[in-house]
Amino acid sequence: MIGILIFVIGAIFGSFLNVVTYRLPRKISLLFPRSSCPHCGRFIFVFDNIPIVSYLSLGGKCRFCGWKIPFRYFFIELVSGIIPVIFYLKYGFCMEFLLYSILSMILLVTSFIDLEYMKIPNPIVIFGGLTFLLIIVLFNPNRLIDGLISGLVAGFLMLVLSLAGKVVFKKDAVGFGDVKLTAMTGLCLGLSSLLLDLFLSFFLSAGIGIVLIMLKKVRIDERLPFAPFLASGTFITLIWGKQILSFYLKLVGLQ
Numbered sequence: 001m002i003g004i005l006i007f008v009i010g011a012i013f014g015s016f017l018n019v020v021t022y023r024l025p026r027k028i029s030l031l032f033p034r035s036s037c038p039h040c041g042r043f044i045f046v047f048d049n050i051p052i053v054s055y056l057s058l059g060g061k062c063r064f065c066g067w068k069i070p071f072r073y074f075f076i077e078l079v080s081g082i083i084p085v086i087f088y089l090k091y092g093f094c095m096e097f098l099l100y101s102i103l104s105m106i107l108l109v110t111s112f113i114d115l116e117y118m119k120i121p122n123p124i125v126i127f128g129g130l131t132f133l134l135i136i137v138l139f140n141p142n143r144l145i146d147g148l149i150s151g152l153v154a155g156f157l158m159l160v161l162s163l164a165g166k167v168v169f170k171k172d173a174v175g176f177g178d179v180k181l182t183a184m185t186g187l188c189l190g191l192s193s194l195l196l197d198l199f200l201s202f203f204l205s206a207g208i209g210i211v212l213i214m215l216k217k218v219r220i221d222e223r224l225p226f227a228p229f230l231a232s233g234t235f236i237t238l239i240w241g242k243q244i245l246s247f248y249l250k251l252v253g254l255q
C-alpha cells in the first residue's frame with residue numbers, strides 16, 4: 001500500500017521533472033505559464049496532465065494537433081515512480097531513501113538534458129548540493145564531514161581528468177559541468193560508495209563508447225555526454241554496491 005503511494009508521488013514529481021527537462025535548458029520559467037503542447041501551443045487540460053495515465057490514454061499524442069509526445073515524457077514519469085519504491089524496499093523510510101530518491105531524479109533530468117544539449121545546468125547542481133547538505137544536517141550531521149570530503153574528492157578527480165584530457169588529447173574529454181555534477185553526487189553518496197560509483201560510471205562510459213565507435217554511431221574524437229553513465233553507475237552502486245564489492249574482495253582473495 002505504501003509502495004503504491006510512493007509510486008504515485010514519485011510519478012507526480014516525474015511529471016514536474018518533464019517540465020524541468022524541457023524548460024530549464026530553454027530558460028523558460030518552471031511555473032508559468034502552465035503546460036502547453038510544444039507543437040500547437042494549446043494549453044493542456046488538467047485531466048490530460050495525469051502522470052503516466054494521460055500519456056497512455058492519449059496514445060502518446062496531443063489531444064488537439066496529434067503531435068507525437070516524445071516517449072521521454074512517459075519514461076521519466078514511470079522511472080520517477082519506480083525508483084523511490086525500489087529505494088523504499090531496500091532501505092526503508094530513512095535519510096538514505098530521501099537522499100537517493102532525490103539524487104536519482106536529479107541525475108535522470110540531467111541525463112536527458114545532457115543527451116540533448118551536452119551541458120549540465122548549474123541551477124540543478126546547486127539545488128542538489130544544497131538539498132543534500134540540508135537533509136544530512138537535519139537527519140544525520142555525523143555524516144556531514146564524510147559527504148563534504150567525498151564531494152571534494154569526486155570533484156577533484158574529475159577536475160584532474162578534465163585537465164588531463166585537455167593536455168593529452170587536446171579536447172574536452174570531461175566538461176566542467178560533469179565535474180560539478182560528480183561532486184554533487186559524491187556529497188550525496190559518501191566516500192564508501194564513491195569510488196565504486198566512479199569506476200562503474202567510467203567503465204560503462206568507455207564500454208558503450210567503444211561499442212558506439214565500432215558501430216560508427218560516434219566518431220573517435222567525439223565527446224559523449226557523461227550524465228547518463230553517472231546516473232547508471234550511481235543507480236547500480238546504490239542497489240548492488242555491497243554485493244559487487246564483496247564479489248570483488250572474494251575475487252582478489254581478501255574475503
Ligand SMILES: [Zn+2]
Pocket residue numbers: 037038039040041042062063064065066067
Ligand atoms: Zn498539440
